[in-house]
Amino acid sequence: MENAYLVLSNGAVFEGKRIGAIGDSVGELVFTTGVCGYLETLTDPSYAGQIVIQTFPLIGNYGVIPEDFEGKSAVCGYVVRELCDAPSNFRNQGMLNDFLKAEGIVGICGVDTRELTRIIREEGVMNAAICSSLPADLKAVRSYSVSGAVEKVSRKEPAVFPALGSKRYSVTLIDYGLKQNIIRCLCERGCEVTAVPQNTSAEAILASKPDGVMLSNGPGDPADNLYCIEQIRRLIGKVPIFGICLGHQMTAIAMGGKTVKLKYGHRGANQPVKEVGGTRTYITSQNHGYAVLAGSIPNTVGYETFVNANDGSCEGLAYPGKRCFTVQFHPEACGGPHDTAFLFDRFIDMMGGAEYAER
Numbered sequence: 001m002e003n004a005y006l007v008l009s010n011g012a013v014f015e016g017k018r019i020g021a022i023g024d025s026v027g028e029l030v031f032t033t034g035v036c037g038y039l040e041t042l043t044d045p046s047y048a049g050q051i052v053i054q055t056f057p058l059i060g061n062y063g064v065i066p067e068d069f070e071g072k073s074a075v076c077g078y079v080v081r082e083l084c085d086a087p088s089n090f091r092n093q094g095m096l097n098d099f100l101k102a103e104g105i106v107g108i109c110g111v112d113t114r115e116l117t118r119i120i121r122e123e124g125v126m127n128a129a130i131c132s133s134l135p136a137d138l139k140a141v142r143s144y145s146v147s148g149a150v151e152k153v154s155r156k157e158p159a160v161f162p163a164l165g166s167k168r169y170s171v172t173l174i175d176y177g178l179k180q181n182i183i184r185c186l187c188e189r190g191c192e193v194t195a196v197p198q199n200t201s202a203e204a205i206l207a208s209k210p211d212g213v214m215l216s217n218g219p220g221d222p223a224d225n226l227y228c229i230e231q232i233r234r235l236i237g238k239v240p241i242f243g244i245c246l247g248h249q250m251t252a253i254a255m256g257g258k259t260v261k262l263k264y265g266h267r268g269a270n271q272p273v274k275e276v277g278g279t280r281t282y283i284t285s286q287n288h289g290y291a292v293l294a295g296s297i298p299n300t301v302g303y304e305t306f307v308n309a310n311d312g313s314c315e316g317l318a319y320p321g322k323r324c325f326t327v328q329f330h331p332e333a334c335g336g337p338h339d340t341a342f343l344f345d346r347f348i349d350m351m352g353g354a355e356y357a358e359r
Contacts, residue, residue, distance in 0.1 A: 213239050
C-alpha cells in the first residue's frame with residue numbers, strides 16, 4: 001500500500017497507508033465509538049461531508065454484508081487503525097477495502113486513532129484532509145464546511161414500501177437522508193410507507209391523507225434547512241408525527257427552539273439516555289453533531305422526555321396536544337442496541353388515536 005497523510009486543520013499530521021479509492025479528500029473529522037456496525041456507519045447518509053474515524057482498532061473483520069446497508073454511502077473519508085484483510089463471517093460477501101474502492105471512499109489506515117480521538121475530544125471537531133502528499137498550505141482544509149447535505153442525500157422521487165402482513169396504517173416518511181431500517185421498523189408494524197423527497201410540500205403530504213408522518217435522520221446543520229423546517233411547522237398538529245435525529249432537531253426549530261453544535265458530537269452505539277421523570281436509562285445508538293437547547297422551548301409548547309446521561313443534552317421532546325414527539329437517538333439502529341424500539345409502537349398507538357404517553 002502506498003503512503004498517505006491525514007492532515008488536520010490545526011496542523012497535526014498523521015502518516016499511514018492508503019486504503020479505498022485513489023485521490024485526495026477534505027471533510028469534517030469526527031469519531032464514532034461503535035465496536036461493531038461499521039457497515040451501518042459507512043452507509044448512513046447522516047455522515048455526508050465527514051471523514052469518519054473508527055475508534056475500535058480492528059475494522060473489516062466480518063467483511064461486507066449488503067443486507068446491513070442503511071443507504072448510499074456519503075462519507076468523505078475513512079480512518080482506521082487496522083483494516084482486516086481476512087474477514088470471517090458466514091454472511092460475508094466481500095472485502096471492506098474493495099467496498100471502499102467501489103464506493104469511491106478515500107481512506108487511510110495505520111494511524112493512531114486513539115490519539116486522533118483525544119485531539120478531537122480536547123479541541124473539538126475540526127476539518128481534515130486525506131492526501132498523498134502534504135499540502136503547501138491549509139486554506140482549503142480550514143475553509144471547508146458541510147453545506148447542502150440534505151438535498152444531496154435525499155431521494156429524488158417518491159417510493160412506496162408495502163406493509164408486512166395486513167396493512168394497518170399509511171405513513172409518509174420524509175427522507176432527509178434516511179436509514180433503511182426506519183422503513184423496515186414501520187413495515188414490520190403493519191405500515192405502508194411512502195418515502196418522499198425532502199422538498200415535498202406539507203400541502204402535498206396532507207393531500208395524500210397519511211395516518212402519520214415520520215421525519216427521518218439526516219446530515220448537517222439543522223438550521224440550514226429553512227424550507228424543510230417550514231413544512232414541518234405546517235404539518236404539526238394536523239397529523240401524528242414522529243421525528244428522529246435531524247427530524248427531531250428541525251421540529252424543535254419549527255416550534256421556536258434553537259440548536260447548538262456540540263464540541264465533538266455523539267456517535268456510537270453506546271450512548272446512555274435517561275428518561276425524564278422516570279427510572280430507566282437506555283443504551284442508544286447515535287450519530288449527530290448538533291443538539292436542541294431544551295430550555296429554548298417554552299414548557300407550554302413542549303417538554304423534555306429524554307436527556308443524555310453523560311452531558312445532560314436534550315435527547316427527546318414531546319409536544320402536548322400536537323400528537324408529535326421526537327428523539328435525538330436512533331430507535332431503529334441496526335448496528336446498535338434495540339432498547340428503544342418501543343418508540344415505534346408508541347407512534348403506532350398515536351396513529352390509532354392515543355396521545356403521547358410515558359412508559
